[in-house]
Amino acid sequence: MSNKELLRNFDIKERYTFMIPKIDSHSIPLIREKGVASIVDWFDLQKQSFYILGWSYLRNHRQMEELFYRSIIKVHKELPRFKNETSFETWVTSIIIHTCRELSNHRSLQVSEEREQPIDLFNALDQLNESEREAIFLRFVKGFSQEEVAHILQISVEKMTELLFSGIQSLRKIMGDGLTFHGCREYHKFYIDYLERTLDRPIKIDLEKHIYHCHDCQEDLGTFQDVMLTLLNLSDRLENTQVPSGFMETVRDRLAEKEKLRLQKNKKRVRKGLFIAGVFALLIGIDFFTGTSSKLYYTWTEEDSELRSFLQQDLGERLNLESESNGVKIKIKSAIADDVQTLVFYEIEDIDEPNQYVMNYDDGVSVENQNEIMSPEANPRYYPPDLKFDLNKKEKNVYQGKISLLPLKKDNGTIKLKITKLQKLIRDSFDRNRITAYENVGVTGEWNFEIPVTKQPSIEYALGKETEVEGIPVRFDKLTIAPTATVLQYGINNEQSEKRIDALNFDNLVVNKKKMKADLYGGISYLETSQDMNWSTFQTHFDPLFGEKPKEVNVQFESVHLAFDDHKTIELDASKEYPQTFEYAGSTISIDKVEVGQTTNVVISDHEVKNRAYETLQFQILGEDGNESNSIEMDSEGVLVDKNGTEYDMNVNPVAYEEIEQPRFFVTVQRMKLEGINTGEKVIPKKLEIFGYNAMKYLDDVVKISLE
Structure with missing residues (x-):
């Protein structure tokens, strides 16, 4: 592959289609003067672009309405502090990103979500960590410059480039390309700038000389370019995304209602009782005359x-x-x-x-x-x-x-x-x-x-312990004891391609015979480290531990979420009668419908969840030309199953998710509506291509780590 072939049709500056229209800096005072109404008008002009950005996080129209509502309020509130240090568009985008994170954190606790209009590549983007996904979407789909993306994410340009590279590598693996390509690592850092044609000329010449003689780097860079082109093409596909009718009107109505809210008048509050004041005075006197610790005071009050x-x-x-x-x-x-x-x-x-x-x-x-x-x-x-x-x-x-x-x-x-x-x-x-x-x-x-x-000090303890979970190496790096939380840092080896750990859940830590429960709400976070690229590093938060010097740490596992690569292709023929079945991962899966029309409908199902190896499938529908079909709508049905095997149909008998013991969510029905890229073009599905599946397994292992 020649260098010209590598760069053919790859002009990133010409491929960006969703740049947010620039706002004249002289218009900012006018927006400030007119208040919320002018901000809403500006959002209305940019609604498609912002809707696409929000959709990459939320996939739920009701939450999209909440995103616009909250973002407009925040922009109005923070506008007096806008200093023109960056463009108005970049500043607003950073606010939207922050609001998306907040809403998507709450969304992660929900069991079922609306699945309207997802784009298939989003499924792959969803599997990246948050920082990689944001950097990739802002750079390649939204078209912000590297400097603008770094500013929005509040990181350095170098860090942002690292996120782009690792994210594209991960996408390449998820989408099934590049698994056997291993270019020379010392040239990895130049890939993006080279493909974007911003690499300094001396380095560019050195890289091209190397590529000419290195077949591995040719193949590695070629598949890397393919993923970048796929991301750029996504922006073209998103151009046809329609904001729901009446969407901004609903947001305007909510804001108008907020403005009309009548606030209650201030009234006096009942003061503290004389008894507490007396106790306070008494204890202060005791402390002064006897030196008694203030702990007694807090115990009382x-x-x-x-x-x-x-x-x-x-x-x-x-x-x-x-x-x-x-x-x-x-x-x-x-x-x-x-x-x-x-x-x-x-x-x-x-x-x-x-x-x-x-x-x-x-x-x-x-x-x-x-x-x-x-x-x-x-x-x-x-x-x-x-x-x-x-x-x-x-x-x-x-x-x-x-x-x-x-x-x-x-x-x-x-x-x-x-x-x-x-x-x-x-x-x-x-x-x-x-x-x-x-x-x-x-x-x-x-x-x-x-x-x-x-700020109170924290104490760190090196652990240096390695074990295996489902045959995958897991290492325990560090224990941090802080006043408000106990933090366990650990790594997961991601060298295996056929089976990976997506998430590792812990039940508790036992330190010096004191048990601390894991945080149920967002206690797991991904860490960017400069360690071995074959390891991913995470942190999990547990209850705080006061005044303890750990001698032994016992780590109690709870469950593991696994991703399996297991490829299978099933031929589809709309002229056949359906349903038809096929075997996969030990289950019999039914193709209930393949219906070609102005909108093509495909339905697959598997209602038998007992002893089922998988919970969700990773797949795509291929058309006549062998390319991925354009999904305009996808929804699913499923059932929750707790650790004891009890099933919960949330549509029939809603139950609080946190009250179910270690629930697993099995998808039972998956419906897809497919539409051609060109208006009026029919999609004739030819293949159902399954990449793999996801499954959760319960664990009861305990790892004992001595610190003496």
Whole structure:
């Protein structure tokens, strides 16, 4: 393959089709002056581009509406602080990306989702880690420059280039290409700039000389280019994506309703009882005369056992900062900071009505000096409302909770916390310990706090232990004990192509005979490291461990999510009678329908889930020319099965997902609607190509690691 052949038809600057129209910098003051209405008008002009970006995360029209609604509010709120350091389009895109992350985190807890209009390549993109997927989509599909992508993701250009390379490599494996191509590693870092024709001439000449003599690099770079072209072609296919009729009108109506909301008048709050004040004075006197520790004071006065533990360990201080707006009083009780997060304990009281409100990070809650004092390398953790907490059962108008913010950059600082919106809890009428919904705009107002915090130290312990899970090497690298969490860092070997670990779940850690449960909500995160490329590094969060020097760590596994490569091609013929069956992975799968028309319908099913080897299939439909068909709509049905084999049909008898013991979701029916690339063109499916399948397996292994 010649160098000219490698670069044939590959001009990345000409391939970008979804650039967001630029806005004149002189228009920014006008937008500020006209307020929300002008921002909505601008979003309306760019709605298709932003809809496509949001769809890459959410795949759900209702959540897309929520994305636009939240993003417009955030743009309006942050507009006074827009400094023209980057383009307005790049700035807005960064806000949309952040909102997408927030909504997609909540989406990950849902069992079933709408599957309308997915594009097949999205299925492969979904299997990348979040950072790789974002970098690839912004660069190759949205057409932002490398510098703009780096700014949006708040990383260096070098880091962004690494994400593009690793993401394309992963896509190549997922899509079945390049598994046997291994170019020379020292030239990998030049691939993207070379294909984009931005490589410095001396390096370009050296690379081309090498490629000319190295067959492995020719094949490696060729398949790498194919994936990049596929990504660029995706933007062409997305050009026909239609925003649902009336979409922006619905968003406008929600914003208008928000503006019309009548806020309650401020009223006085009942002061603390004399008894508590008396106890406080008494204990201060005891401490002064006898030197008695303040732990006794916190034992008497702090009802929240978690916060009380922090205070008794001198890991934070009692603050009791208060702010009142529109009949709602917020109290910041304390803030505990470490290298993992900044944990803020709060109390919210509706002075006049029996309502309970909670805070939602990045939706009405922001840190005004975040860039100055907080680290962008971490992500805040999600803590769901605790309705079983005794304090939240006592009063119908008071809620006590906690919210996670980013960790501090330095040892201490003052957090400027601004709150403009609270969400109202709506409890289940039959089970008061469950939430049926959030009222998105429970109450609006303005509550401002300056919170002094001191970052508490963490202690790291090297583990150096290796084991195997389902025949795949897993190593335990490091244990970090921080005040707010215990963090286990581990690696998974990804050299095998026929079987891979997508996710490894832990039940608990036992350190010095103390058990700490794994975080149920988003406690697993991927780490970018410069270690061996054959290993992927992750972290899992567990409950905190106070004042312990570990001598032995016992790691209890819970389950593993596996991906299997098992190729099979089934010929399709629309003239045959259906259903027809075929055997795959030990199961009998039915092709229920192959119906050719203006829109071609294909339906496959497998209702027998007992002892089934797979939960979901990875497949595509090929047309007459052997190319992947353009799916315009896909939906599925399925059933949840718990660890004991009990099945739950969520359409018949909805059950809270977190209440099911280690559920597995088996897809039973998959429906696809196919449409030709050209208008009016019929799709005649010829092949069902299965790449592999995904499955979850329960584990009960315990790995013992001695630190002595």
